[in-house]
């Protein structure tokens with residue numbers, strides 16, 4: 001078996017980076033990294049040692065997960081939200097045009113996405129009670145029975161009983177970010193949420209058999225490097241299989257609109273540290289990172305990321321789903337083409353669709 005991580009460890013040894021070597025050995029032996037070791041990785045600055053950390057994380061991704069990048073599709077089906085998370089551009093009290101997609105409009109888009117070969121259909125929205133449990137069950141079960149593609153829910157907090165029913169309807173994954181494990185920072189930005197209830201809900205979702213996803217925002221006011229190390233340890237303890245993590249991006253009209261965005265470099269360090277800690281995790285290179293610096297989103301695939309979420313929200317709604325200002329569109333074909341050029345593997349179905357799309361474009365020229 002190809003074991004790139006051992007070769008990188010040799011390189012670290014040759015260069016004499018003792019602390020990184022010690023951490024690399026522990027990660028390779030599958031021993032838990034301590035908070036102090038994670039803090040060390042997160043703090044590495046531009047230079048040879050950091051380059052080797054990234055190379056090691058990339059090798060871990062290669063050795064454990066192969067070279068496939070999983071392309072998921074997201075439909076942002078409603079921007080109504082009853083909550084007021086301080087960072088979010090579609091929080092209830094922000095003045096934005098609101099929209100809701102009809103259930104059959106959502107299902108029809110999901111079918112188009114399935115034809116293109118997306119790995120998962122992610123249904124995302126604000127916390128919008130307009131979609132009651134019966135409606136959600138209808139949407140999920142129809143998508144599942146017509147496309148057979150896994151369905152992931154990213155619609156905020158639901159009652160526990162709803163997660164059970166939606167699981168029976170065919171949903172298999174849930175994304176519910178803990179946002180930050182520092183209780184003070186969490187409470188400062190979540191006027192409607194209970195910290196302990198969020199953590200308990202994540203545990204519950206995983207305990208009933210969902211593939212659970214969580215993640216934190218990098219750069220919330222008051223957050224420290226130690227907090228991010230704790231975020232990583234928390235996600236490992238909970239047993240998430242997916243981690244969606246990106247920098248804070250200020251959103252106009254929100255209480256945090258004048259705060260600086262999160263550090264893209266620290267975001268890359270975090271991806272790398274996570275890959276060493278949880279080598280089999282599915283981890284997207286996030287749109288938030290791409291919004292701050294497009295090149296960095298693609299760099300993320302070389303420091304441990306192996307997933308990307310492409311946007312399938314219909315054009316007429318997309319401009320109103322601005323959870324942060326300037327949110328870019330991650331377009332399916334463009335992204336697939338770029339990943340292919342970077343040497344990553346894509347599913348056969350996606351490669352066929354990409355070829356068809358490009359032939360169509362050539363014929364139109």
Ligand code: SAH
Pocket residue numbers: 087088089124125126127154155156157175176177179216217246247248249250251288323324
């Ligand atoms: N309402 C759902 C899903 C939509 S929001 C929920 O909250 O879970 C999805 C994610 O967007 C949130 O988890 C949050 O981490 C992220 N987000 C919102 N505003 C953001 C901002 N200004 N910067 C970075 N991420 C943000």
Ligand code: SF4
Pocket residue numbers: 081082083084085088089090091092125126127156323
């Ligand atoms: Fe609503 Fe989610 Fe935004 Fe919070 S982060 S305001 S729950 S859409």
